Amino acid sequence: MEITVTNGTVKQSKGIETPAALRARAIAGHLPRPELLSAATIVHNLDENFTGIRINTEAGAILLMLPVSPEFDFQLIHESETGPVILQAIKAHERGRILHQRVIAYRFSEALRTRGLK
Numbered sequence: 272m273e274i275t276v277t278n279g280t281v282k283q284s285k286g287i288e289t290p291a292a293l294r295a296r297a298i299a300g301h302l303p304r305p306e307l308l309s310a311a312t313i314v315h316n317l318d319e320n321f322t323g324i325r326i327n328t329e330a331g332a333i334l335l336m337l338p339v340s341p342e343f344d345f346q347l348i349h350e351s352e353t354g355p356v357i358l359q360a361i362k363a364h365e366r367g368r369i370l371h372q373r374v375i376a377y378r379f380s381e382a383l384r385t386r387g388l389k
Contacts, residue, residue: 291322312325312326313325321339333383334348347385361378
């Protein structure tokens with residue numbers, strides 16, 4: 272499922288074809304465990320200018336925020352009641368090359384698994 276946040280309003284969306292949206296779909300499609308794949312929601316927050324993959328857990332929502340620029344890394348954020356907390360950065364580049372979506376999806380899955388979140 273995909274949602275868009277605009278002017279504080281959340282709507283189900285289809286057809287957003289930005290490079291970040293395409294990358295988020297590709298990463299979500301490579302999530303290695305079926306429970307993650309079915310729980311993943313792609314979020315296009317136009318108010319805060321980011322795209323990410325959100326998964327609800329018992330500890331709250333976890334968001335893999337895509338980098339806004341090629342120089343930055345992915346951010347794993349816990350959306351808690353007290354506000355967002357950065358749990359981990361997942362590198363977007365390694366050895367001078369951009370990591371494949373499958374690698375990012377695996378690292379996201381492992382970060383959730385090792386923390387006991389999913």
